[in-house]
Amino acid sequence: MTPANFRLIAGKKFMWDGVVYDSPAAAAAREQDYAAQGFETARVEEDGKVLLYTRRVVKEIVLQGTPPPARL
Numbered sequence: 001m002t003p004a005n006f007r008l009i010a011g012k013k014f015m016w017d018g019v020v021y022d023s024p025a026a027a028a029a030r031e032q033d034y035a036a037q038g039f040e041t042a043r044v045e046e047d048g049k050v051l052l053y054t055r056r057v058v059k060e061i062v063l064q065g066t067p068p069p070a071r072l
Contacts, residue, residue: 001020001046001047001049003016003020003046003051004016006053007042007044007053009042009053012040012055013055014040014041014042014053014054014055015053015054015055016051016052016053017030017034017051017052017053017054019051019052020049020050020051021049021050021051021052022049022050023050024043024045024050026050027043027050027051027052028043030052031043031052034052034054037056038056039054039055039056040054040055040056041053041054042054
């Protein structure tokens with residue numbers, strides 16, 4: 001099995017977490033961890049295995065350092 005690195009689900013891009021879970025229970029436990037960290041998750045079953053895809057929308061961008069000089 002070679003899962004896709006990403007999938008479009010309901011028009012949103014989800015990234016595979018890189019783990020092939022043997023049981024839905026193991027995937028569900030990890031899915032709860034992702035949800036606690038603010039990720040949206042999607043569970044996909046293929047060939048009797050479970051794959052988790054995650055996404056998180058950036059809500060804030062923090063810039064560090066001094067900005068470059070303005071160009072005219």
